[in-house]
Every structure is written in structure tokens, then in C-alpha cells.
Amino acid sequence: MNQIYDSPDEARQVAEADTQMGPDPEVAGRYERIRAAEEAHRALLARPRFSLHLQIYLGFFLIFLFVLGISVALVVNMYSVENRLRFLELVNEYVVQIDQTRRFEKNYFLYGTNLKDAVENIYQAKDLLNRNAEEIGKVMGKAGQSRVLQNIKIYGDLLQRLEKLEQQGMRGADYQRVKNEIELQLRESGHRLLSLGQDLTKREKKSLTDAIAHSRYITIYSLIFLLIFLGVYAFFLGARILRTIKRFSNYAQRIASGDYTPITPARGYRDEFTDLALAFNHMIQELENREAVLIQSHKMRAVGTLTAGVAHELNNPLNNITLTADMLLEDYDSLDDEERKEMITDVVNETARSKKIISNLLDFARESSSQLEPLDLVQLLQETIDLASNQIKLSGIKIELQATDNLPRIHGDIQQLEQVFLNLILNAIDASPKGSKIQVIIVPADDPHYLAVKIIDFGSGIPCNILNSIFDPFFTTKGKGKGTGLGLCVSQGIVGKHGGRIRVSSREGAGSTFTVTLPITTIPAEIGAATDSRSNISSFGSPGPQA
Amino acid sequence: MPERIEVLLLDDEPIVGKRLKPALTKIGCDVEVFENPREALERIDQKNFDIVVTDIRMDEIDGIEILEHVRQKAPRTKVIMITGYAMMSLARKAMEKGAFDFIAKPFKPNELRRVIARAAEALDLSVDFETGADDESNL
Numbered sequence: 001m002n003q004i005y006d007s008p009d010e011a012r013q014v015a016e017a018d019t020q021m022g023p024d025p026e027v028a029g030r031y032e033r034i035r036a037a038e039e040a041h042r043a044l045l046a047r048p049r050f051s052l053h054l055q056i057y058l059g060f061f062l063i064f065l066f067v068l069g070i071s072v073a074l075v076v077n078m079y080s081v082e083n084r085l086r087f088l089e090l091v092n093e094y095v096v097q098i099d100q101t102r103r104f105e106k107n108y109f110l111y112g113t114n115l116k117d118a119v120e121n122i123y124q125a126k127d128l129l130n131r132n133a134e135e136i137g138k139v140m141g142k143a144g145q146s147r148v149l150q151n152i153k154i155y156g157d158l159l160q161r162l163e164k165l166e167q168q169g170m171r172g173a174d175y176q177r178v179k180n181e182i183e184l185q186l187r188e189s190g191h192r193l194l195s196l197g198q199d200l201t202k203r204e205k206k207s208l209t210d211a212i213a214h215s216r217y218i219t220i221y222s223l224i225f226l227l228i229f230l231g232v233y234a235f236f237l238g239a240r241i242l243r244t245i246k247r248f249s250n251y252a253q254r255i256a257s258g259d260y261t262p263i264t265p266a267r268g269y270r271d272e273f274t275d276l277a278l279a280f281n282h283m284i285q286e287l288e289n290r291e292a293v294l295i296q297s298h299k300m301r302a303v304g305t306l307t308a309g310v311a312h313e314l315n316n317p318l319n320n321i322t323l324t325a326d327m328l329l330e331d332y333d334s335l336d337d338e339e340r341k342e343m344i345t346d347v348v349n350e351t352a353r354s355k356k357i358i359s360n361l362l363d364f365a366r367e368s369s370s371q372l373e374p375l376d377l378v379q380l381l382q383e384t385i386d387l388a389s390n391q392i393k394l395s396g397i398k399i400e401l402q403a404t405d406n407l408p409r410i411h412g413d414i415q416q417l418e419q420v421f422l423n424l425i426l427n428a429i430d431a432s433p434k435g436s437k438i439q440v441i442i443v444p445a446d447d448p449h450y451l452a453v454k455i456i457d458f459g460s461g462i463p464c465n466i467l468n469s470i471f472d473p474f475f476t477t478k479g480k481g482k483g484t485g486l487g488l489c490v491s492q493g494i495v496g497k498h499g500g501r502i503r504v505s506s507r508e509g510a511g512s513t514f515t516v517t518l519p520i521t522t523i524p525a526e527i528g529a530a531t532d533s534r535s536n537i538s539s540f541g542s543p544g545p546q547a
Numbered sequence: 548m549p550e551r552i553e554v555l556l557l558d559d560e561p562i563v564g565k566r567l568k569p570a571l572t573k574i575g576c577d578v579e580v581f582e583n584p585r586e587a588l589e590r591i592d593q594k595n596f597d598i599v600v601t602d603i604r605m606d607e608i609d610g611i612e613i614l615e616h617v618r619q620k621a622p623r624t625k626v627i628m629i630t631g632y633a634m635m636s637l638a639r640k641a642m643e644k645g646a647f648d649f650i651a652k653p654f655k656p657n658e659l660r661r662v663i664a665r666a667a668e669a670l671d672l673s674v675d676f677e678t679g680a681d682d683e684s685n686l
Binding site: 315326330331 | 565
């Protein structure tokens with residue numbers, strides 16, 4: 001605080017006031033904000049990282065693994081089908097050999113031919129089995145395999161015995177008896193061989209069908225599973241992205257409405273959106289700095305406007321001082337002591353009056369940072385009207401302040417709200433014809449948690465076609481160089497930041513009413529959420545009667 | 548002994564009248580001081596003044612209305628307007644409406660005396676004040 005005081009008294013008063021307020025609120029407020037921003041920054045980065053990148057890659061990798069699994073299963077199954085096909089061919093060949101053998105066997109018993117062929121065929125069948133012993137063993141099991149081999153051996157032995165019988169050249173009843181006996185055994189054994197082979201064929205065909213069905217099922221089920229997995233994956237990935245985008249669009253709205261609380265972590269991990277959040281927080285800080293500059297520059301414009309009124313009003317005490325001092329000088333010798341004293345007292349009083357005229361403006365003009373505290377709206381409005389009083393007097397307009405008794409306090413920044421109301425009152429003065437009045441009415445709003453300040457002028461009103469644009473930045477109806485078109489825009493920003501709003505109603509030719517609603521302090525939680533978590537005021541005012 | 552000049556002084560600041568009354572009396576004016584424009588108007592209706600000195604900005608009735616009233620009632624009367632620096636447009640308006648001259652606050656007694664002397668001259672009256680004798684260098 002770099003200020004030069006005219007008198008040591010004043011300097012002491014200001015110093016005392018400062019000590020009562022504790023540390024410099026400007027510094028405290030700024031520190032609080034920086035701390036909140038840093039905390040948010042730290043919290044955002046403190047979480048474990050689970051990036052979108054990772055989720056996408058991980059998902060695709062899982063899909064790849066799954067497809068790989070399916071492919072392996074299908075290849076394995078195909079291999080098994082191939083084996084079975086080959087084995088089936090083998091079995092077929094065996095059955096054909098046995099069949100052939102038995103046909104030769106029958107020929108022999110009917111016509112006495114082809115015994116040699118039968119022996120040859122059964123050797124071929126046996127050879128076939130021996131060559132593929134391993135494979136057959138696997139399919140039939142060791143017991144089945146040895147049974148088949150044993151049967152073939154028995155059959156072969158029988159054929160050999162028959163061959164030997166033929167070679168001996170035996171004739172007669174004995175020969176016939178032995179032959180009949182062998183024939184009986186041969187038929188039985190041959191039948192068994194054949195049925196074993198057929199049985200094997202049947203079994204193998206069933207296995208083959210099973211294997212093919214298996215591969216069909218693998219395909220169908222894995223497709224279904226893949227579909228479900230892809231659905232779930234898409235849902236989670238989509239939800240993660242969309243939900244966050246929605247959250248950020250809410251942030252954007254919140255920031256647009258003037259709430260500059262930094263973004264804090266909403267999830268248990270950080271990812272690419274965290275970088276976005278950090279960028280948002282940076283933007284919020286920049287926006288806040290810029291808004292502060294805008295508010296301050298607009299305030300200085302208001303100060304400029306007020307200065308004209310102050311300069312004029314200041315002329316009166318200055319004139320009184322000049323006249324008095326001049327006359328005192330001129331008539332010093334002819335005046336008596338009483339008269340001299342009276343004149344000097346006038347000078348002193350008029351000097352004090354001058355000081356009072358400018359001190360409000362100087363207080364208002366002093367740069368200060370945002371600080372929230374419970375405020376008495378009626379007192380605030382009275383101070384604002386005092387601030388504008390020179391302007392009001394100058395324009396020949398009357399201003400009436402009416403308020404409902406025992407209104408609760410509101411929570412806000414006194415400087416910024418004064419600026420808002422000053423702006424509205426100065427606008428009302430501009431709109432009002434000479435000799436008219438402006439009403440300032442403070443009442444509870446329709447919503448019980450709010451107070452409403454109505455600033456009513458009886459001027460020309462605002463044409464319907466521009467009523468919607470008056471809060472737009474750079475919109476002005478005042479002449480070039482007279483208004484920036486930022487007053488209402490800045491005011492709305494300030495009120496929005498306080499969790500309130502400004503509304504306007506106007507009838508052309510009848511005047512305009514600007515209504516500012518502001519939340520009262522009886523609902524601290526809501527206020528905290530609606531306005532600002534940076535507040536360095538820890539206790540909220542009770543809604544007691546006004547001081 | 549020259550004829551005394553009848554002056555009505557209207558300003559809602561009491562000190563203005565309090566200091567200017569003796570200042571103008573010394574140069575040969577008979578000064579009636581008013582703080583309330585309504586009372587001043589009544590007095591104007593009763594009596595013809597040579598010179599009316601009025602502040603422009605006052606509550607209720609402003610100096611322009613006083614000027615218009617005087618011009619209507621007594622065209623011979625010279626009206627001198629007292630203005631603030633921020634009211635130059637009003638001062639111009641007053642001149643257009645026939646004010647003799649205007650003087651901006653804050654002013655020294657001699658500045659007003661000089662204007663009054665010129666107004667008296669215009670009325671073929673004389674005051675006990677040299678129009679060129681003021682200490683201009685002090686301004």
C-alpha cells in the first residue's frame with residue numbers, strides 16, 4: 001500500500017484500520033488464489049496415470065490375443081480333422097483288404113480257388129496294421145489293437161493250416177472233417193475281423209463329425225464372445241471419453257458464467273484429459289487476471305465520470321474558501337476578533353467539506369483485489385449513492401432509497417458490488433430527464449435465498465429490439481467516446497461471480513428497471529459452491545438484523 | 548454621492564452571500580442576499596434590481612429559470628451567472644438567453660466586482676471600483 005497521507009493523523013487512522021483487517025486483504029486474496037491453483041495442480045498430477053492411449057492399445061492387444069487363441073484352436077482342430085481323415089482312409093483300406101480276403105476265402109470254399117490270394121491279402125492287411133501300429137494304437141487303445149492283431153494272426157494261421165492241408169493232398173472223410181472245422185473257425189474269425197474294422201470305421205466317422213462340429217462351435221462361440229467383448233470395450237472407452245467431454249463442457253459453462261474455481265480431480269487416475277484440465281486451469285488464471293484488469297479499468301472509467309461531479313462539487317467549498325480568505329485579507333484591519341475567528345472557522349470547515357467530497361471517490365478508486373465478506377446491502381447502496389451524490393446533484397435528479405426492514409446480509413466483494421450498483425445508478429442518471437427521480441428498492445427476492453435490488457428510472461426506456469443486446473460487450477447507445485459498452489457486461493460478470501444475476505425490464509417512454517439478485521449468507525454451502533472457494537473469510541455472517 | 552446600485556445575490560451556499568455582501572457594499576452596492584430561489588423570485592417580483600447575481604445549479608429552481616424570469620419581468624436588469632467549471636454548456640445557454648456575463652467558481656471577490664462594474668457601466672451607473680485595477684497576476 002503506497003499512499004501518501006496529508007496528515008500524520010490520517011496515516012495513523014489508515015494504519016489502524018489496516019491492523020484491524022489483519023494482513024493486507026489484497027495480498028491475502030492473491031495468495032489464497034495461487035494456493036488453490038497450486039493445490040489443484042498438485043492433486044491433478046498426484047494420481048496414477050492410465051492414459052486413453054494405454055486403454056486403446058490394451059483393448060486392441062486383448063482382441064489380438066483372443067483372435068490369436070481362436071486361430072490356434074482352429075488350426076489345431078483342423079490338424080485333428082486331417083489326422084482323422086487319414087486314419088479313416090487307413091481303416092477303409094484295412095476293411096477293403098479284409099473284405100477281399102473273405103471274398104477269396106468264400107471262393108475257395110465254393111470253387112477251391114484263390115486261397116493264395118486270400119493269404120496274400122491277409123498279409124497285406126496285417127502289414128497295413130503293423131505299418132500304422134502307432135496311430136492305430138492311439139485311436140483304439142493297446143487292448144483293441146492287440147485284439148485286432150491277434151484276430152488277424154488267428155485268421156492267418158487258419159489260412160496257413162488250410163494251405164498246408166491242400167499241400168498234403170489229403171482226401172477222404174478226414175480231410176473233409178478238418179477242412180470243415182477250419183472253415184467254421186475261419187468264418188467266425190473273418191466275421192470278427194470285418195466287424196472290428198467296420199466298428200472302427202463307424203467310430204472314426206463319428207470322431208470326424210465331432211471334430212468338424214467342434215470347429216464350427218469354436219467359430220460361432222468366439223464370434224459371439226468377440227462381439228460382446230467389443231461391445232463392452234466400446235462402451236467403456238466411449239463412456240470414459242464422452243463423460244469427460246461432457247464434464248469439460250460443464251466446466252466451460254461454469255467458467256463462462258464467471259466461476260473461476262480451478263478444476264480439481266474427478267477421477268482416480270490421470271490421462272490426456274488431465275493435460276486438458278491443467279490447460280483449463282491455466283486459462284482460468286489468465287482469464288481471472290484479465291477480468292481483474294477489465295474490472296479495474298472499467299472502475300477507472302466510472303471514477304472518471306464521478307470526477308466531473310466531484311470537480312464541480314469541489315468548486316463550492318473552494319469558492320467559499322477563496323471568498324473568505326480574500327475578504328479576510330482585504331478587511332483584516334477593520335474586522336474585529338470575533339469576525340476574524342468566524343471567517344477562519346469557515347475556511348477550516350470548508351476544507352473539511354472538500355476532503356469529504358473527494359474521500360469517497362478516493363476510497364472507491366483505490367485498487368484492491370477480490371475479497372468476500374458478509375455485507376449489509378442497504379448500507380452498501382447508501383454508500384454507493386453517496387459516492388454518486390455529486391453526479392446526482394449535478395444532473396438535478398432525486399434518488400430515493402427504500403428497503404425492507406431486517407434484511408439478511410449477502411455475501412460478496414464490497415468494492416465490486418459498489419462498482420455494479422454505481423454503474424447502474426450512473427446509467428439511470430444518464431437515462432433520466434432533469435427533475436425526475438430514480439428509485440432504489442431493496443427487497444427479498446421471489447426466491448427466499450436471494451435479495452433483490454431494483455434500480456428504477458423514469459427515463460426514455462430501452463427499445464425492445466436492443467433489450468437483448470444491452471449486456472453484450474461493446475454494445476452502447478451512448479455517443480462515441482462516451483461509453484465503452486462494457487459497463488453492463490462487466491457488471492453482469494461481477495454479479496454472476498457472486499452467484500446472482502441482473503435482469504432488465506423496460507417500457508419505451510416509461511423507464512427501465514434493473515433488478516440485481518444476490519444470494520444471502522444463510523446458506524453457506526451453496527454460496528461457497530456458487531461463488532468462490534477462495535474466500536479467506538472463514539465465518540459467514542448470520543442473517544440477523546441490520547446494524 | 549453616486550446613486551447606489553441595487554443588487555440581488557442568490558446562491559444556496561450561505562458563505563457566498565455572507566462574504567460577498569460586505570465586499571459589494573464596499574463598492575457602492577445595496578445587496579440583498581438569498582439562499583432560497585423561491586424567496587428570491589418573490590423578491591424580484593416585488594422590486595426592480597439593477598443587477599441579479601445568481602448561481603446556476605441549485606435544487607428545485609435553477610439559475611436559468613431565474614434568468615428567464617428576470618428577463619421577462621425586468622429586461623433592463625443585468626443578470627450575472629455563477630457557474631462551476633463543469634457547467635460550461637449551461638453558461639453558454641445562459642448567455643444565449645440574455646445573461647450579461649458569467650463567472651466561474653471559484654472566483655475572487657474582485658473578479659465579481661469587475662463584472663459588476665462593467666454591468667453598472669452598461670446601465671450608466673458607476674461603482675467605486677476600477678475595472679482594470681485588479682491583480683490579474685494572482686489568478
